[in-house]
């Protein structure tokens with residue numbers, strides 16, 4: 001996935017300024033930066049989630065496999081299956097655990113029959129590290145699970161439509177440390193199967209889960225590189241100030 005000279009506006013207010021980035025499909029990429037720097041705005045532009053916000057406007061070019069995702073011919077429902085999203089607060093549908101995962105494959109016609117759908121549900125829940133905890137209660141409501149389990153269910157739901165990229169917007173901010181550790185392990189296990197981009201406030205988390213880090217400040221991409229370099233040998237003064245806790 002690549003972006004070229006991307007600007008994002010909310011009315012007259014410019015939240016993202018001229019951001020060009022190539023997201024590596026093999027690695028986990030973290031977006032970090034102080035509150036309000038535009039991390040979530042930029043993340044949402046990668047699967048056209050900003051389309052749903054009145055007054056939001058994206059300029060520049062964003063490509064997935066060489067295709068312009070803002071091309072008027074792009075099927076946005078299909079795009080959001082290819083570039084899935086996991087939000088800050090787990091948001092399972094008020095449906096059974098099974099139906100939460102089966103929903104996407106059903107609407108996209110990915111399974112030929114019940115057996116195939118069962119298999120997709122099992123594989124997705126297994127990849128999301130939830131299968132053993134829920135396999136005997138697939139008919140229970142997804143909303144009855146713990147917060148951490150709900151977030152893993154949301155990850156299973158994203159995985160079920162076989163995405164290329166998974167966007168995660170502060171996926172652990174509503175979770176306790178144990179549930180957070182499970183999600184971080186899961187991100188580690190999913191690396192290589194999907195390109196993962198995670199927005200996080202937590203620099204330790206970025207250092208633990210990602211191989212590439214992008215530092216944003218005031219809507220600009222200040223520095224992007226290997227996570228180890230960003231944290232141990234940042235080039236820009238603004239990055240240095242942020243990682244040493246001088247602001248943010």
Ligand SMILES: Nc1ncnc2c1ncn2[C@@H]1O[C@H](COP(=O)(O)OP(=O)(O)OP(=O)(O)O)[C@@H](O)[C@H]1O
Nearest residue numbers: 010015033034035036037038039040041042053201
């Ligand atoms: N729906 C919206 N309507 C208008 N302005 C918005 C909207 N969402 C974000 N903004 C503005 O865009 C700028 C970037 O916000 P954004 O939420 O992308 O930053 P962030 O780095 O993700 O912040 P945080 O870490 O606090 O979530 C801010 O000035 C914010 O006020």
